[in-house]
Amino acid sequence: MGILDGKRILVAGVTMDSSIGFATAKVAQEQGATVLISNFGRALGITRRIAKRLPVEPPVLELDVTDEEHLARLPELVGEHVDGLDGVVHSIAYGNPETLLGGKFLGGPWPDVSQAVQVSAYSLMSLTNACRPLMTEGGSVVGLTFDATVAWPAYDWMGVAKAALESCSRYLARDLGPEGIRVNLVSAGPLKTLAAKAIPGFEELDAMWADRSPLGWDNTDQTPTAKAVCALLSDFFPATTGEIVHVDGGFHAMGA
Structure with missing residues (x-):
């Protein structure tokens, strides 16, 4: 018996097997879920x-969360494999590393900033809305963030986009609560994913965690984050919504 037995889960934004999305899909399957993934x-x-x-090799759906036609046809694509969804994982973010990251905050051009906000934050709403017809009471939406309560070295406009994502999750929690749908985020520490490699100065962020996390931090292990996502997808958090769960070795709680 797994905590996701019988659940139907869409993990949106899976690219490499080093990604949090991939790890989440793996843990979800191990916990009994039927999983679909997208890119x-x-x-x-x-x-x-x-x-x-x-x-278990899952169905792979084509989904660009910035394309209205893709979002409109998503229920039909999902319906070819399962008769509804119990959970949705938003593992999607993008910011142009050449213009928005690595100390380029003051010169970030609006077209690139708007793209980062649309892909990384607005898409949580658009993806969730596209999935609403497939979800019933007890459904769960989980997104991934990187603590946006402070300014980080090198993260720049992606930090702003993550702040928008965190706010978006709270408003979604407010509006979807009456439908019995929960919306939460998991804030992971720095992990060596494809997205992290695109951040100039990532090593500076990474180095902080080894010294300050009371539980320590393995930047190559996505499993703790994936387990937290799956826990929020399960029925073990029936009254939790609008929350950000930190999976960072305790780094966020330390002052120095």
Whole structure:
């Protein structure tokens, strides 16, 4: 028996097997869920290949969360494999590393900033809204953030986008609560994912965790974060919504 037995879960934004999305899909399957994953464009072929590395090869859906046509057809695509959704994982973010990250905050051009906010924050609402017809009371939406309560070295406009994501999750929790749908985020410490590699100065962020996390921090292990996501997808948090669960070795609670 797993904590997700019988659950139908969409993990949106799975690219590499080093990603949090991939780890979440794996843990969810191990806990009894039927999992679907998604990606789009050139990355879709990569996703289809790495899907074979999961315990059960899941359906791979084409989904660009900035494309209204993709969002409109999502219920139909999901319906080809399952008759509804119990959980949705938003594992999606993007900011142009050449213009928005690595000490470029003061010169961040609006077209790139708006793209980062749309992909990384607004899409939590648009993805959730697209999935609403498939979800019933008891459903759970879980997104991934990187603590946006402070300014980090190198993170710049992605930090702003994550702050928007965190606010978006609270408003979604407010509006979807009456429908019995929970919306929460998991704030992970720095992990060596494809997204992290694109951040100039990531090593500076990473180095802080080794010294200050009371539980220590393994930046190559996505499993603790994936387990937290799956716990929030389960029925073990029936009265929790609008929350940010930190999976960072305790770093966020330390003053120095």
